[in-house]
Amino acid sequence: MADTSKAPVPLTVSRPELLEDGSDRSFRQLVHALFGFLSRHEAVRAGHAARIGLAGIEYSVLISIGHLEAEERSVSVNRLATHLHLSGPFITTVTNKLERLGLVSKEPDAEDRRRVKLRITAEGWRRLSELAPVQRQVNDVQFGPLSTDEFRLLNDIMARLIDSSERALKLQAFLADPPEAAPPAPLPAAAAGKAKDKDKPPRLSRRPA
Protein backbone atom coordinates (compact mmCIF):
# COMPACT_ATOMS: atom_id res chain seq x y z
CA MET A 1 0.00 0.00 0.00
CA ALA A 2 0.94 3.57 0.41
CA ASP A 3 2.58 5.46 -2.38
CA THR A 4 5.63 5.77 -0.09
CA SER A 5 7.65 7.81 -2.50
CA LYS A 6 10.22 7.75 0.28
CA ALA A 7 11.54 11.28 -0.23
CA PRO A 8 8.49 13.48 -0.38
CA VAL A 9 10.23 16.44 1.23
CA PRO A 10 12.77 18.63 -0.54
CA LEU A 11 16.20 19.27 0.94
CA THR A 12 16.43 21.32 4.12
CA VAL A 13 19.93 22.48 3.37
CA SER A 14 21.70 23.11 0.10
CA ARG A 15 25.35 23.93 0.72
CA PRO A 16 27.39 21.17 -0.89
CA GLU A 17 29.59 20.90 2.20
CA LEU A 18 26.57 19.68 4.10
CA LEU A 19 25.27 17.19 1.56
CA GLU A 20 26.33 13.64 1.00
CA ASP A 21 25.43 12.09 -2.33
CA GLY A 22 22.93 14.87 -2.77
CA SER A 23 21.11 13.88 0.41
CA ASP A 24 20.63 15.99 3.53
CA ARG A 25 20.32 12.86 5.62
CA SER A 26 23.47 13.33 7.66
CA PHE A 27 22.72 17.01 8.07
CA ARG A 28 19.35 16.14 9.57
CA GLN A 29 21.18 13.67 11.72
CA LEU A 30 23.52 16.38 12.93
CA VAL A 31 20.66 18.71 13.76
CA HIS A 32 19.01 15.96 15.72
CA ALA A 33 22.25 14.95 17.43
CA LEU A 34 22.78 18.53 18.52
CA PHE A 35 19.45 18.50 20.29
CA GLY A 36 20.26 15.14 21.78
CA PHE A 37 23.60 16.27 23.11
CA LEU A 38 22.36 19.59 24.36
CA SER A 39 19.53 17.90 26.20
CA ARG A 40 22.03 15.73 28.05
CA HIS A 41 24.30 18.70 28.64
CA GLU A 42 21.40 20.38 30.41
CA ALA A 43 20.75 17.28 32.43
CA VAL A 44 24.35 17.25 33.58
CA ARG A 45 24.08 20.88 34.60
CA ALA A 46 20.89 20.10 36.51
CA GLY A 47 22.81 17.38 38.33
CA HIS A 48 25.62 19.72 39.30
CA ALA A 49 23.05 22.24 40.46
CA ALA A 50 21.16 19.67 42.52
CA ARG A 51 24.38 18.86 44.30
CA ILE A 52 24.30 22.27 45.94
CA GLY A 53 20.53 22.41 46.25
CA LEU A 54 19.81 24.50 43.18
CA ALA A 55 17.86 24.15 39.95
CA GLY A 56 19.82 24.18 36.71
CA ILE A 57 18.98 27.74 35.81
CA GLU A 58 19.76 28.94 39.32
CA TYR A 59 23.19 27.43 39.09
CA SER A 60 23.71 29.07 35.69
CA VAL A 61 22.75 32.44 37.06
CA LEU A 62 25.04 32.01 40.03
CA ILE A 63 28.07 31.00 38.02
CA SER A 64 27.42 33.65 35.40
CA ILE A 65 27.55 36.32 38.05
CA GLY A 66 30.98 34.97 38.86
CA HIS A 67 32.11 35.04 35.25
CA LEU A 68 30.86 38.55 34.60
CA GLU A 69 32.19 39.81 37.91
CA ALA A 70 35.64 38.68 36.80
CA GLU A 71 35.36 40.60 33.55
CA GLU A 72 33.52 43.77 34.40
CA ARG A 73 33.29 46.28 37.24
CA SER A 74 29.81 45.37 38.31
CA VAL A 75 27.04 43.00 37.31
CA SER A 76 23.51 44.33 37.06
CA VAL A 77 20.24 42.49 36.58
CA ASN A 78 19.83 43.54 33.00
CA ARG A 79 23.42 42.83 32.14
CA LEU A 80 22.91 39.30 33.30
CA ALA A 81 19.57 39.00 31.52
CA THR A 82 21.17 39.97 28.22
CA HIS A 83 24.10 37.69 28.81
CA LEU A 84 21.87 34.68 29.38
CA HIS A 85 19.17 35.63 26.88
CA LEU A 86 16.57 35.79 29.58
CA SER A 87 14.11 38.47 30.62
CA GLY A 88 14.88 40.98 33.34
CA PRO A 89 12.04 39.94 35.61
CA PHE A 90 13.12 36.35 35.45
CA ILE A 91 16.62 37.27 36.58
CA THR A 92 15.03 39.28 39.36
CA THR A 93 13.12 36.25 40.56
CA VAL A 94 16.09 33.92 40.45
CA THR A 95 18.56 36.33 42.05
CA ASN A 96 16.05 37.06 44.80
CA LYS A 97 15.92 33.41 45.60
CA LEU A 98 19.71 33.15 45.54
CA GLU A 99 19.85 36.12 47.89
CA ARG A 100 17.39 34.47 50.26
CA LEU A 101 19.65 31.44 50.20
CA GLY A 102 22.60 33.64 51.07
CA LEU A 103 24.57 32.80 47.93
CA VAL A 104 24.29 36.17 46.24
CA SER A 105 24.19 39.71 47.56
CA LYS A 106 22.28 42.60 46.03
CA GLU A 107 23.29 46.12 46.92
CA PRO A 108 22.45 49.35 45.17
CA ASP A 109 25.18 50.40 42.79
CA ALA A 110 26.98 53.43 44.16
CA GLU A 111 27.47 55.00 40.75
CA ASP A 112 23.93 54.59 39.53
CA ARG A 113 21.44 53.93 42.22
CA ARG A 114 18.84 52.58 39.86
CA ARG A 115 21.15 49.66 39.39
CA VAL A 116 21.62 46.65 41.62
CA LYS A 117 25.09 45.26 42.08
CA LEU A 118 25.07 41.49 42.07
CA ARG A 119 27.83 39.58 43.81
CA ILE A 120 28.49 36.06 44.91
CA THR A 121 28.80 35.87 48.68
CA ALA A 122 31.51 34.00 50.55
CA GLU A 123 28.99 31.26 51.16
CA GLY A 124 28.24 31.18 47.44
CA TRP A 125 31.89 30.66 46.63
CA ARG A 126 32.11 28.05 49.32
CA ARG A 127 29.31 26.06 47.72
CA LEU A 128 30.91 26.29 44.30
CA SER A 129 34.21 25.09 45.73
CA GLU A 130 32.46 22.25 47.44
CA LEU A 131 30.89 21.26 44.16
CA ALA A 132 34.03 21.41 42.06
CA PRO A 133 35.61 18.06 42.89
CA VAL A 134 32.52 16.12 41.89
CA GLN A 135 31.92 18.34 38.91
CA ARG A 136 35.45 17.65 37.79
CA GLN A 137 34.97 13.91 37.75
CA VAL A 138 31.74 14.18 35.82
CA ASN A 139 33.09 16.71 33.34
CA ASP A 140 36.14 14.56 32.74
CA VAL A 141 33.86 11.74 31.67
CA GLN A 142 31.46 13.87 29.66
CA PHE A 143 34.20 15.51 27.64
CA GLY A 144 36.53 12.57 27.80
CA PRO A 145 36.33 11.73 24.10
CA LEU A 146 37.84 15.06 23.06
CA SER A 147 41.47 15.29 22.05
CA THR A 148 43.34 18.55 22.52
CA ASP A 149 42.86 19.41 18.86
CA GLU A 150 39.21 18.50 18.86
CA PHE A 151 38.66 20.57 21.97
CA ARG A 152 40.22 23.60 20.35
CA LEU A 153 38.34 23.07 17.12
CA LEU A 154 35.04 22.56 18.90
CA ASN A 155 35.59 25.76 20.81
CA ASP A 156 36.25 27.53 17.58
CA ILE A 157 33.33 25.96 15.75
CA MET A 158 30.89 26.82 18.51
CA ALA A 159 31.94 30.44 18.52
CA ARG A 160 31.38 30.61 14.77
CA LEU A 161 28.06 28.76 14.96
CA ILE A 162 26.74 31.13 17.60
CA ASP A 163 27.57 33.95 15.28
CA SER A 164 26.04 32.35 12.21
CA SER A 165 22.97 31.29 14.18
CA GLU A 166 22.45 34.89 15.10
CA ARG A 167 22.54 35.80 11.44
CA ALA A 168 20.25 32.90 10.58
CA LEU A 169 17.73 34.18 13.09
CA LYS A 170 17.77 37.59 11.51
CA LEU A 171 17.29 36.13 8.05
CA GLN A 172 14.49 33.97 9.37
CA ALA A 173 12.75 36.94 10.93
CA PHE A 174 13.11 38.83 7.70
CA LEU A 175 11.73 35.99 5.59
CA ALA A 176 8.84 35.56 7.98
CA ASP A 177 7.91 39.19 8.04
CA PRO A 178 9.40 41.06 5.09
CA PRO A 179 9.18 44.84 5.54
CA GLU A 180 6.27 44.85 3.09
CA ALA A 181 8.19 47.06 0.72
CA ALA A 182 10.55 45.95 -2.06
CA PRO A 183 7.56 45.66 -4.36
CA PRO A 184 9.07 44.47 -7.64
CA ALA A 185 8.03 40.87 -6.93
CA PRO A 186 7.13 39.58 -10.35
CA LEU A 187 5.70 36.35 -9.02
CA PRO A 188 2.23 36.21 -10.45
CA ALA A 189 0.57 33.19 -8.91
CA ALA A 190 2.22 33.77 -5.57
CA ALA A 191 0.70 37.21 -5.39
CA ALA A 192 -2.52 35.72 -4.08
CA GLY A 193 -1.33 34.82 -0.60
CA LYS A 194 1.29 37.51 -0.58
CA ALA A 195 2.77 39.10 2.51
CA LYS A 196 -0.32 39.34 4.65
CA ASP A 197 1.52 38.15 7.76
CA LYS A 198 0.30 34.67 7.42
CA ASP A 199 -0.99 32.27 9.91
CA LYS A 200 1.35 33.08 12.72
CA PRO A 201 3.36 36.26 13.02
CA PRO A 202 6.41 34.14 13.83
CA ARG A 203 7.11 36.00 17.00
CA LEU A 204 10.40 34.25 17.25
CA SER A 205 10.55 34.90 20.94
CA ARG A 206 14.01 33.59 21.60
CA ARG A 207 13.63 31.92 24.90
CA PRO A 208 16.12 30.34 27.26
CA ALA A 209 19.86 30.18 27.52
Add this chain to the structure above:
Amino acid sequence: MADTSKAPVPLTVSRPELLEDGSDRSFRQLVHALFGFLSRHEAVRAGHAARIGLAGIEYSVLISIGHLEAEERSVSVNRLATHLHLSGPFITTVTNKLERLGLVSKEPDAEDRRRVKLRITAEGWRRLSELAPVQRQVNDVQFGPLSTDEFRLLNDIMARLIDSSERALKLQAFLADPPEAAPPAPLPAAAAGKAKDKDKPPRLSRRPA
Protein backbone atom coordinates in the same frame (compact mmCIF):
# COMPACT_ATOMS: atom_id res chain seq x y z
CA MET B 1 38.99 45.96 50.02
CA ALA B 2 37.82 42.47 49.48
CA ASP B 3 40.24 39.64 49.75
CA THR B 4 39.48 38.93 46.06
CA SER B 5 41.79 36.01 45.76
CA LYS B 6 40.56 35.92 42.18
CA ALA B 7 40.51 32.14 41.79
CA PRO B 8 38.66 30.87 44.80
CA VAL B 9 37.17 27.91 42.96
CA PRO B 10 39.13 24.79 42.09
CA LEU B 11 39.18 23.38 38.57
CA THR B 12 35.98 21.97 37.14
CA VAL B 13 37.78 19.65 34.79
CA SER B 14 41.14 17.93 35.06
CA ARG B 15 41.96 16.13 31.81
CA PRO B 16 45.06 17.83 30.39
CA GLU B 17 43.48 17.94 26.92
CA LEU B 18 40.92 20.36 28.30
CA LEU B 19 43.25 22.63 30.22
CA GLU B 20 45.29 25.52 28.96
CA ASP B 21 48.20 26.67 31.12
CA GLY B 22 46.61 24.79 33.95
CA SER B 23 43.42 26.81 33.71
CA ASP B 24 39.94 25.55 32.91
CA ARG B 25 38.98 28.93 31.53
CA SER B 26 38.47 27.88 27.94
CA PHE B 27 36.68 24.75 29.05
CA ARG B 28 34.22 26.88 30.98
CA GLN B 29 33.94 29.00 27.90
CA LEU B 30 33.05 25.96 25.84
CA VAL B 31 30.43 24.84 28.31
CA HIS B 32 28.91 28.28 28.24
CA ALA B 33 29.09 28.49 24.46
CA LEU B 34 27.23 25.22 24.18
CA PHE B 35 24.35 26.72 26.11
CA GLY B 36 24.50 29.82 24.00
CA PHE B 37 24.35 27.81 20.84
CA LEU B 38 21.56 25.62 22.17
CA SER B 39 19.43 28.64 22.89
CA ARG B 40 19.84 29.93 19.35
CA HIS B 41 19.42 26.51 17.80
CA GLU B 42 16.11 26.20 19.60
CA ALA B 43 15.08 29.64 18.48
CA VAL B 44 15.75 28.70 14.87
CA ARG B 45 13.65 25.59 15.27
CA ALA B 46 10.87 27.65 16.81
CA GLY B 47 11.02 29.91 13.78
CA HIS B 48 10.72 27.00 11.37
CA ALA B 49 7.84 25.68 13.41
CA ALA B 50 6.07 29.02 13.47
CA ARG B 51 6.25 29.12 9.71
CA ILE B 52 3.79 26.25 9.57
CA GLY B 53 1.81 27.34 12.59
CA LEU B 54 3.40 25.07 15.16
CA ALA B 55 5.37 25.41 18.38
CA GLY B 56 8.95 24.19 18.39
CA ILE B 57 8.23 20.98 20.22
CA GLU B 58 5.26 20.24 17.96
CA TYR B 59 7.45 20.55 14.92
CA SER B 60 10.03 18.24 16.51
CA VAL B 61 7.40 15.64 17.22
CA LEU B 62 6.06 15.88 13.69
CA ILE B 63 9.40 15.52 11.98
CA SER B 64 10.50 12.78 14.36
CA ILE B 65 7.49 10.72 13.36
CA GLY B 66 8.73 11.08 9.83
CA HIS B 67 12.25 10.02 10.69
CA LEU B 68 11.15 7.01 12.72
CA GLU B 69 8.57 6.03 10.14
CA ALA B 70 11.36 5.83 7.59
CA GLU B 71 13.39 3.51 9.80
CA GLU B 72 10.89 1.27 11.50
CA ARG B 73 7.65 -0.47 10.72
CA SER B 74 5.46 1.61 12.90
CA VAL B 75 5.80 4.50 15.33
CA SER B 76 4.06 4.27 18.69
CA VAL B 77 3.56 6.90 21.36
CA ASN B 78 6.06 5.39 23.72
CA ARG B 79 8.61 4.82 21.00
CA LEU B 80 8.49 8.50 20.22
CA ALA B 81 8.58 9.46 23.89
CA THR B 82 11.77 7.48 24.39
CA HIS B 83 13.29 8.85 21.22
CA LEU B 84 12.74 12.44 22.28
CA HIS B 85 13.36 11.91 25.99
CA LEU B 86 9.87 13.04 26.85
CA SER B 87 7.06 11.47 28.84
CA GLY B 88 4.35 9.38 27.22
CA PRO B 89 1.48 11.63 28.29
CA PHE B 90 3.19 14.64 26.84
CA ILE B 91 3.54 12.92 23.49
CA THR B 92 -0.13 12.03 23.74
CA THR B 93 -1.03 15.67 24.21
CA VAL B 94 1.10 16.91 21.35
CA THR B 95 0.12 14.20 18.89
CA ASN B 96 -3.54 14.78 19.71
CA LYS B 97 -3.13 18.38 18.77
CA LEU B 98 -1.31 17.47 15.57
CA GLU B 99 -4.15 15.08 14.80
CA ARG B 100 -6.74 17.81 15.33
CA LEU B 101 -4.72 19.93 12.93
CA GLY B 102 -4.83 17.11 10.41
CA LEU B 103 -1.06 16.71 10.21
CA VAL B 104 -0.81 13.35 11.90
CA SER B 105 -3.05 10.31 11.95
CA LYS B 106 -3.51 7.92 14.84
CA GLU B 107 -4.89 4.49 14.18
CA PRO B 108 -4.79 1.41 16.36
CA ASP B 109 -1.91 -0.83 15.45
CA ALA B 110 -3.24 -3.99 13.79
CA GLU B 111 -0.62 -6.23 15.37
CA ASP B 112 -0.98 -4.95 18.89
CA ARG B 113 -4.14 -3.09 19.57
CA ARG B 114 -2.84 -1.48 22.72
CA ARG B 115 -0.56 0.47 20.45
CA VAL B 116 -1.32 3.52 18.38
CA LYS B 117 0.23 3.84 14.97
CA LEU B 118 1.39 7.37 14.32
CA ARG B 119 1.76 8.62 10.79
CA ILE B 120 2.21 11.92 9.05
CA THR B 121 -0.76 12.68 6.82
CA ALA B 122 -0.55 13.92 3.25
CA GLU B 123 -1.34 17.37 4.56
CA GLY B 124 1.48 16.99 7.08
CA TRP B 125 3.95 16.21 4.32
CA ARG B 126 2.59 19.08 2.30
CA ARG B 127 3.32 21.50 5.12
CA LEU B 128 6.83 20.16 5.54
CA SER B 129 7.45 20.53 1.83
CA GLU B 130 6.13 24.04 1.93
CA LEU B 131 8.50 24.84 4.75
CA ALA B 132 11.61 23.32 3.21
CA PRO B 133 12.64 26.11 0.83
CA VAL B 134 12.72 28.70 3.60
CA GLN B 135 14.28 26.27 6.01
CA ARG B 136 16.99 25.61 3.47
CA GLN B 137 17.99 29.25 3.23
CA VAL B 138 18.10 29.64 6.99
CA ASN B 139 19.99 26.40 7.55
CA ASP B 140 22.51 27.37 4.90
CA VAL B 141 23.29 30.48 6.86
CA GLN B 142 23.24 28.87 10.28
CA PHE B 143 25.63 26.12 9.27
CA GLY B 144 27.44 28.18 6.70
CA PRO B 145 30.74 28.34 8.60
CA LEU B 146 31.23 24.58 8.44
CA SER B 147 33.61 23.09 5.91
CA THR B 148 33.06 19.56 4.66
CA ASP B 149 35.68 18.22 7.04
CA GLU B 150 34.35 20.16 10.00
CA PHE B 151 30.85 18.97 9.23
CA ARG B 152 31.99 15.36 9.27
CA LEU B 153 34.08 15.84 12.38
CA LEU B 154 31.27 17.63 14.19
CA ASN B 155 28.91 14.81 13.34
CA ASP B 156 31.42 12.37 14.72
CA ILE B 157 32.17 14.39 17.84
CA MET B 158 28.50 14.81 18.64
CA ALA B 159 27.85 11.10 18.43
CA ARG B 160 30.72 10.48 20.84
CA LEU B 161 29.67 13.24 23.19
CA ILE B 162 26.13 11.92 23.40
CA ASP B 163 27.57 8.64 24.43
CA SER B 164 29.99 10.07 26.99
CA SER B 165 27.31 12.39 28.36
CA GLU B 166 25.16 9.39 29.00
CA ARG B 167 28.00 7.85 30.95
CA ALA B 168 28.63 11.11 32.77
CA LEU B 169 25.00 11.18 33.85
CA LYS B 170 25.26 7.70 35.25
CA LEU B 171 28.42 8.57 37.14
CA GLN B 172 26.76 11.71 38.43
CA ALA B 173 23.75 9.78 39.65
CA PHE B 174 26.04 7.30 41.32
CA LEU B 175 28.09 9.97 43.05
CA ALA B 176 24.95 11.71 44.19
CA ASP B 177 23.32 8.63 45.58
CA PRO B 178 25.83 5.82 46.12
CA PRO B 179 24.05 2.47 46.53
CA GLU B 180 24.62 2.55 50.28
CA ALA B 181 25.77 -1.04 50.02
CA ALA B 182 29.42 -2.07 50.29
CA PRO B 183 28.26 -3.66 53.51
CA PRO B 184 31.32 -3.93 55.71
CA ALA B 185 29.52 -1.52 57.99
CA PRO B 186 28.33 -3.50 60.98
CA LEU B 187 26.72 -0.44 62.54
CA PRO B 188 23.67 -1.62 64.45
CA ALA B 189 22.36 1.63 65.87
CA ALA B 190 22.93 3.35 62.55
CA ALA B 191 20.12 1.31 61.08
CA ALA B 192 17.76 3.89 62.45
CA GLY B 193 18.65 6.91 60.31
CA LYS B 194 20.43 4.91 57.68
CA ALA B 195 19.87 5.77 54.04
CA LYS B 196 17.82 8.89 54.70
CA ASP B 197 18.24 10.11 51.13
CA LYS B 198 20.12 13.29 51.78
CA ASP B 199 19.17 16.84 51.18
CA LYS B 200 18.12 16.48 47.61
CA PRO B 201 17.77 13.12 45.97
CA PRO B 202 19.20 14.63 42.80
CA ARG B 203 16.31 13.37 40.81
CA LEU B 204 18.19 14.18 37.70
CA SER B 205 14.99 14.22 35.76
CA ARG B 206 16.43 14.54 32.32
CA ARG B 207 14.01 16.80 30.63
CA PRO B 208 13.65 17.90 27.04
CA ALA B 209 15.14 16.89 23.77
Add this chain to the structure above:
DNA sequence: AATATTAGCTAATTATGTTAGCTTTTAGGC
Protein backbone atom coordinates in the same frame (compact mmCIF):
# COMPACT_ATOMS: atom_id res chain seq x y z
C1' DA C 1 11.23 72.24 36.56
C1' DA C 2 9.17 69.11 33.23
C1' DT C 3 9.78 65.25 30.49
C1' DA C 4 11.76 61.14 28.84
C1' DT C 5 14.51 57.11 29.66
C1' DT C 6 16.41 53.37 32.23
C1' DA C 7 16.60 49.79 35.93
C1' DG C 8 14.35 46.84 38.60
C1' DC C 9 10.22 45.04 40.72
C1' DT C 10 5.42 42.71 41.19
C1' DA C 11 1.59 40.37 39.26
C1' DA C 12 -0.68 37.72 35.92
C1' DT C 13 -0.21 34.56 32.34
C1' DT C 14 1.70 31.11 29.11
C1' DA C 15 4.44 27.23 27.52
C1' DT C 16 6.26 23.04 28.45
C1' DG C 17 6.54 19.55 30.83
C1' DT C 18 5.78 15.75 34.80
C1' DT C 19 3.50 12.22 38.01
C1' DA C 20 -0.50 9.47 39.42
C1' DG C 21 -3.91 6.64 38.43
C1' DC C 22 -7.38 4.64 35.18
C1' DT C 23 -8.84 1.51 31.12
C1' DT C 24 -7.93 -1.71 27.63
C1' DT C 25 -5.21 -5.19 25.54
C1' DT C 26 -1.79 -8.67 25.56
C1' DA C 27 1.06 -12.34 27.67
C1' DG C 28 2.17 -15.94 30.97
C1' DG C 29 1.25 -19.57 34.40
C1' DC C 30 -1.72 -22.95 35.87
Add this chain to the structure above:
DNA sequence: GCCTAAAAGCTAACATAATTAGCTAATATT
Protein backbone atom coordinates in the same frame (compact mmCIF):
# COMPACT_ATOMS: atom_id res chain seq x y z
C1' DG D 1 -10.01 -21.75 29.52
C1' DC D 2 -9.11 -18.65 33.50
C1' DC D 3 -6.48 -15.39 36.51
C1' DT D 4 -2.89 -12.42 37.21
C1' DA D 5 0.64 -9.45 35.65
C1' DA D 6 2.52 -6.28 32.57
C1' DA D 7 2.35 -2.86 28.85
C1' DA D 8 0.24 1.03 26.10
C1' DG D 9 -2.10 4.96 26.07
C1' DC D 10 -5.27 8.21 28.06
C1' DT D 11 -7.06 11.95 31.45
C1' DA D 12 -6.43 14.96 35.15
C1' DA D 13 -3.89 17.49 38.36
C1' DC D 14 0.11 19.73 39.12
C1' DA D 15 5.04 21.78 38.72
C1' DT D 16 8.49 24.62 36.62
C1' DA D 17 10.40 27.88 33.88
C1' DA D 18 9.69 31.45 31.54
C1' DT D 19 7.21 35.69 29.43
C1' DT D 20 4.63 40.27 29.01
C1' DA D 21 2.42 44.29 31.11
C1' DG D 22 2.63 47.81 33.90
C1' DC D 23 4.36 50.08 38.22
C1' DT D 24 7.96 52.93 40.94
C1' DA D 25 12.26 55.14 41.61
C1' DA D 26 16.48 57.11 39.90
C1' DT D 27 18.81 59.39 36.26
C1' DA D 28 19.40 62.16 32.04
C1' DT D 29 17.72 65.83 28.87
C1' DT D 30 15.71 69.99 27.73
